[in-house]
Amino acid sequence: MKASSSVPKFLTKIWALVEDHRNAEYICWSQDGNSFIVLDEERFAKEILPRHFKHNNMASFVRQLNWYGFHKVMQDETGAARHDKYCSGRYQHHFFKRGHEELLTKIKRKVTASTGDKRVFRKAKVCLLVCSLQISGIVFGMCR
Amino acid sequence: MKASSSVPKFLTKIWALVEDHRNAEYICWSQDGNSFIVLDEERFAKEILPRHFKHNNMASFVRQLNWYGFHKVMQDETGAARHDKYCSGRYQHHFFKRGHEELLTKIKRKVTASTGDKRVFRKAKVCLLVCSLQISGIVFGMCR
Amino acid sequence: MKASSSVPKFLTKIWALVEDHRNAEYICWSQDGNSFIVLDEERFAKEILPRHFKHNNMASFVRQLNWYGFHKVMQDETGAARHDKYCSGRYQHHFFKRGHEELLTKIKRKVTASTGDKRVFRKAKVCLLVCSLQISGIVFGMCR
DNA sequence: AGCGTTCTAGAATATTCGATT
């Protein structure tokens, strides 16, 4: 069983991208496996991205990374092979680690202000059902 | 005749569609037998659907699938974009599995509020919205 | 430059699509100019849509039309050329009329929960419904 | 009474653009 269906497509896609050795010259795990590295941003954006997303813009890819809480890290990892001219960026998330695909389920997309409202709204739906039943004259125990 | 009369026609029809090898270029089981695949959506809609349903719209077919709790699933598990030019969609239901026609009886059409209940439902919606606001801590005054 | 920058891209795109006579076999104005007609849905979706949008699904196109308040109309326009088998759908919006591109600015995308206005919108709805109930003489209590 | 078909809307994610720091 691979990543469960509860994992957004974006996450399973970067996972697959980093794992696929055919992409090794564009994107790969850092040596310690705690971050991934984009090696040639231009070619990565123009050649790899459109195969997996509906765009070929690095900026859009980065926006998605930020939605999911990834951070760009500037520091070179100690002892890591230096890609110097080719390393375009290193991105990291606490739950994105080589060998731990199961952690993907812990990565949450950030909610917008009004998405937050929706949660409340959903809570209220329970209330809706209660009210519905009460109006119908049906008695039952409290929700929650 | 296997399928009992308690199984809605829609379910027996997709079952027959998927099983019939003459439809192999339009619709078929996935390799693991846990989902079915529509191969060429346009031709499937225009050539196959009208032979079994009163329409030739993919959208109506999909609406039916959703009524019965089928879910569309990503083409392949790796998350790679890769559309087989021909694979238009893969649909899955926990009780729709190759070799287990008897499970069809467990697939239930979702219920909708009956006409009579709708009035109560509408009343309750007010309550829902009020509750929503209260939970949100929003204060509002009455109109006028 | 006709369409001002305040007009969403979707609207300027359908306008351009309908106006472009090279698309005449796929999409065109109705005879009276008050709606547009999609002539061959399958070919329109697969050949035209991807040139202008990031997809080739009629369903996504229709969802966009609905976001902007377009309605599908079934009735044949009186006196219009009948396309019979080829007419896949006729869509209409009060402010989408041949010869009146300036009206596009009046077409508004429906608001969603992701817009800040939504909260106010919801407030107003409650008020409306509460008033409605009160006028109806219906009493209701708060949920807990 | 539940099922089938159609049109529209809800909800979540995806993409773009620009503001903010």
Next chain:
DNA sequence: GAATCGAATATTCTAGAACGC
């Protein structure tokens, strides 16, 4: 050419509503 975030639109999948049978 720094990086992140807010907001609006775009795309996808699913559900609501209405109506006919």
